[in-house]
Amino acid sequence: MSKRTMSHRPGTSILRKRAAVVAAGFGMSAMLGTGAAFAADSAQGALPGVSTASVAAQATAQAKAAANAHQAAAKKAASWIDPVKNYTLSAGYAQGGGMWASGKHSGQDFAVPIGTNVMAVHGGTVVKTGGNGAGDGPAYGNAVVIKHANGTYSQYAHLSRVDVHVGQTVSTGQHIAQSGNTGNSSGPHVHFEIRTTPNYGSAVNPVAFMHSKGVHV
Template sequence: MAFTRATGKHRRPRRIERGTARAAGVAALTTTGVVGSFAAPALAAEPAAAQTGLTPVITLGDEVAAQVDAQAAAQHEAAREAAETAARKAAEEAAREKAAEAAEEARAEEERAAREAERARLNTFVSPIPGSYVSTGYKSGGAVWSSGSHTGVDFHAASGTPVQSVGMGTVVEAGWGGAYGNQVVIKMHDGTYTQYGHLSSIGVSVGQQVTAGQRIGLSGATGNVTGAHLHFEARTGAEYGSDLDPVAYLRAHGVNL
């Protein structure tokens, strides 16, 4: 029996024909949109980062921004704390300065008060016998006085009446004074002298500091007298003959007689 090669669809296609057919099929699929329908999801599913690289850049920017914000916040807090510390130190320094100024003012005021008190003490004068009066005036004449006139004044006083210094000074004589009997002589702070004669007793000693109103003895009738009283003199010097008007002297120092 003889066989013949079949023709038509049963023939095996050649290589060239197969390639042509594949190409035609791809073209047909592209034309109908099938390839497009498969290709679009595939492209959409690809990560955006792989395509553009923007996500890592954005993520890094956020981290840096967070760090910058943290640093700024820390710097702000440090600046605030520094400002508070500076303000506290300034307030403390101001308080110390104010306290020092107040202390200095207080010391100055105390010094002023002390000076005023000392000035008042130095300038305070009193009568040698409070409440008494002058019974014999200055420069009164008579044979009873060796100089022919009274070199002081006499204050009325019974024997034993307290006699006080008329001002602040230092005792330069305290004892028997001849015609003056028991006497005390005081050099006053201004350089003048006061004398207290005919005392029945003496209560101070030479060199002693006395103040206005301090008791220095008791009145009496010692020396050249006719009765108890206080003989008082004011002088420019310690010696006899340098006498001043005692009443004018006391009034000049604020004593009312």
């Protein structure tokens, strides 16, 4: 019996040592796990601050961009421009000549190649389009008339193509047609008028009017 007891105790001691080592291992693992969890929590705690700052910066940038876009749109809506770019002025307002039914030229001519982009000089609503001067007579060829909010009308004539329709709303600088040489025309150009009504006979000096709007024709 005593030998068996003696042989059992060393085994018990070894088992206890193994248990202690395993327990120590679990303890270290637990400690390391806690440390890892703490590090993760610290990292996660830092992320919301960085993310919030980033979102705030993006929101500020987007708000600034939106404000700039709004200001640009408002400025564009309030502005007036020439009906074409890269032009040469030809016949002027009230210029005499046998080419015009009234004996006096009723607008300002902008000499440009056929197919040049013709733009709305200001935002408004298209009220007349088509051949026969959009109803003002064959001398104008293809034409467009736009009504503006201040009660004036702009007319564009001798067009090769009309790309808007009656009732359409257009903005400043929007493409409305292509220049041409239709109607009573001595060469490719855009005949431009500012009128007090949509019809022939109500034209005013377009150059003086455009100067009053800050456009130096």
